Amino acid sequence: MKSYAVLAFRCALEFVGVQYFSNKAARLGRANDNQSERLTGIRTNRVTIHRFRWGLLFASCCVMSAYLCAQLISAHTAQPTKTSTEINEAKAIAAFNAAYSVLTYPRCLNCHPAGNAPLQGDDSHPHFDRVQRGEDGNGVYALKCNNCHQAQNRSGLNMPPGAPNLLANGSLDYTTPRWHLPSAQTPMIFQGRTPAQLCLQLKDPKQNGGLTAEQLIHHVSADSLVLWGWNPGEGRSTPPLTHDEFVSKVRDWLENGGSCPK
Amino acid sequence: MKKVSFILNGKSTSLETDPDKPLLWVLREEIGLTGTKYGCGMAICGCCTVHLEGDAIRSCVTPVSRVEGKRVTTIEGLSADLSHPVQRAWMEIQVPQCGYCQPGQMMSAACLLAQNPKPTDSDITDAMSGNLCRCGTYQRVRRAIHRAAEIGAEKGARG
Numbered sequence: 495m496k497s498y499a500v501l502a503f504r505c506a507l508e509f510v511g512v513q514y515f516s517n518k519a520a521r522l523g524r525a526n527d528n529q530s531e532r533l534t535g536i537r538t539n540r541v542t543i544h545r546f547r548w549g550l551l552f553a554s555c556c557v558m559s560a561y562l563c564a565q566l567i568s569a570h571t572a573q574p575t576k577t578s579t580e581i582n583e584a585k586a587i588a589a590f591n592a593a594y595s596v597l598t599y600p601r602c603l604n605c606h607p608a609g610n611a612p613l614q615g616d617d618s619h620p621h622f623d624r625v626q627r628g629e630d631g632n633g634v635y636a637l638k639c640n641n642c643h644q645a646q647n648r649s650g651l652n653m654p655p656g657a658p659n660l661l662a663n664g665s666l667d668y669t670t671p672r673w674h675l676p677s678a679q680t681p682m683i684f685q686g687r688t689p690a691q692l693c694l695q696l697k698d699p700k701q702n703g704g705l706t707a708e709q710l711i712h713h714v715s716a717d718s719l720v721l722w723g724w725n726p727g728e729g730r731s732t733p734p735l736t737h738d739e740f741v742s743k744v745r746d747w748l749e750n751g752g753s754c755p756k
Numbered sequence: 757m758k759k760v761s762f763i764l765n766g767k768s769t770s771l772e773t774d775p776d777k778p779l780l781w782v783l784r785e786e787i788g789l790t791g792t793k794y795g796c797g798m799a800i801c802g803c804c805t806v807h808l809e810g811d812a813i814r815s816c817v818t819p820v821s822r823v824e825g826k827r828v829t830t831i832e833g834l835s836a837d838l839s840h841p842v843q844r845a846w847m848e849i850q851v852p853q854c855g856y857c858q859p860g861q862m863m864s865a866a867c868l869l870a871q872n873p874k875p876t877d878s879d880i881t882d883a884m885s886g887n888l889c890r891c892g893t894y895q896r897v898r899r900a901i902h903r904a905a906e907i908g909a910e911k912g913a914r915g
Contacts, residue, residue, distance in 0.1 A: 636884065642814045644817060653817065
């Protein structure tokens with residue numbers, strides 16, 4: 495419709511221009527016309543051209559009027575443009591989807607299993623030696639996480655990974671390991687969760703360990719177990735985003751309202 | 757090199773050593789307690805199990821700096837006179853074949869019984885799955901743990 499309106503406008507302009515220049519030409523060189531007609535042998539029917547031009551102007555005006563009416567009608571009936579809330583929601587969902595690629599990467603997911611055994615490897619197979627979660631997430635009896643995992647990765651290919659304990663004042667204790675799963679009561683399962691399910695779970699203080707949005711951002715920024723994902727020791731791959739990118743996505747998600755994918 | 761001090765089998769111990777050196781090699785080479793064995797060297801087989809504050813840690817991957825100021829118990833320190841229920845049950849059932857993994861098996865079993873004096877078969881499986889035995893003494897280990905639980909209960913009943 496818009497292209498027809500443009501065409502009609504150009505026709506109208508052409509008409510006005512042609513009228514102006516033809517009148518001028520008529521005034522300045524009417525005598526030459528007769529000479530030109532004699533030389534070329536062509537005689538123009540001026541009355542027919544005049545009528546055609548006026549008809550063209552009328553048709554152009556009709557098309558332009560129709561276009562303007564259509565614009566007025568659509569302005570009253572079309573959907574409104576996106577509100578800032580909708581834009582924030584879209585930003586939040588896009589940011590969460592990016593963060594989801596990290597949350598479900600084996601370095602993160604392996605300690606957030608659906609069952610009661612930690613997982614290992616890029617194929618997320620059950621931990622060897624039949625290691626169990628235990629009520630507090632620290633393992634059971636002689637198979638507690640920190641019996642093998644230290645406060646730092648041990649050097650060598652596929653040696654036990656480790657991370658330092660996080661003290662209450664935020665500093666790291668490199669003499670005490672922090673390796674563990676979430677507790678049985680709040681298992682914080684990532685394995686098998688869709689983006690929508692995991693998003694809702696992470697926002698729910700009953701399922702995320704009682705964290706507020708601000709605490710959640712701090713957790714992904716500074717927790718030694720989260721940071722370990724980008725320093726996993728020899729023989730282990732790292733998540734698809736850098737740690738800074740991951741934190742930025744989590745921040746974008748929560749600061750834009752924390753909307754979840756449907 | 758750094759000075760490291762800890763309580764080993766009830767006695768204060770102090771030595772100059774590399775703080776990142778595995779506890780296993782400090783115990784065997786620097787202190788001379790060779791009851792704790794080297795198996796895989798990567799915390800898979802359980803041969804090197806000792807107790808750190810009662811937890812059954814793998815000494816082959818534990819830097820000695822981690823035990824600073826803490827209590828460490830090795831197979832030599834389980835009891836002074838072979839009276840620990842696990843030692844008595846192991847001898848009674850004659851669990852070992854080659855014996856190489858048995859110090860680790862016994863330290864894990866002692867850890868289990870300290871936390872669960874009357875374990876079920878399922879509890880034993882959960883606790884002992886990290887101790888491998890190439891001789892396949894697993895059934896005798898299971899029987900010995902049940903027997904150690906009985907001995908422990910008898911000792912408890914006698915006061």
